[in-house]
Amino acid sequence: MTNQRFKDRVMVITGAAQGIGKAVAERAAAEGAKLVLIDRAEWVDTLAQQLRETGSDVLSLRADLEQWESTAAAFEEAHQHFGRLDILVNNVGGTIWARPYAEYSPQQIEAEIRRSLFPTLWGCRAVLPYLLEQRYGAIVNVSSVATRGVHRVPYSASKGGVNALTQSLAFEYSGTGIRINATAPGGTDAPARLTPRNQEKPTAQETEWYQGVVNQTLETSLMHRYGTVTEQAAAILFLASDDASYITGTVLPVAGGDLG
Secondary structure, rough: OOOOOOOEEEEEEEEOOOOOHHHHHHHHOOOOOEEEEEEEEOOHHHHHHHHHOOOOOOEEOOOOOOOOOHHHHHHHHHHHHHOOEEEEEEOOOOOOOOOOOHHHHHHHHHHHHHHHHHHHHHHHHHHHHHHHHHHHEEEEEEOOHHOOOOOOHHHHHHHHHHHHHHHHHHHHHOOOOOEEEEEOOOOOOOOOOOOOOOOOOOOOHHHHHHHHHHHHHHHHOOOOOOOOOHHHHHHHHHHHHHOOOOOOOOOEEOOOOOOO
């Protein structure tokens, strides 16, 4: 990777231990970024060490980003370590259960909202004071085209909130030197998760409900396939870079033509 779009820029990536977050970290490191990788899984430390061995300047932090106090403490430590924060990629989130809405328990609904909306709310709130102080920065929130989809209504509601948050913040902070955008990934073919989102073994009925999600994803994508983590990372890093200097308040679908 010869492009050094992020040379001397400090980029915070949440949910960096695996999947899309890991792909973003690896490519950003190759493009010169100094990285803060935040996750609650131990695998984030492994990734950080691998990237350091290639010459990258990387800080890894363990935090529960569903909680404000843990989020704020991680961002404060990151700022103290590097002296500045330039870019935030809010990547935490993901469907925990797939089932018709009438089959969700109230506890499951709340858990889905905590997983896929609050980490982005808290991440934006934690980084904004630092970006405002330097009057420069970019935030990229990872949303989803599943704001319209079957068997994941609470997740859809969470990502609809991420879209609204993105657009409202961009409007509110226009003129400050801070750009705020989001990508909306479609189905993405990622390696098997090191830490499953749901520790319970799915029943035959739950497997059938999840297959409904897969079928709908393939049908509504004009390309009729899942994307790759590399394709998702490319879009995220475009919006994070100065290549997108005239883009803010935008939710970019990265879903093979599925607009959500």
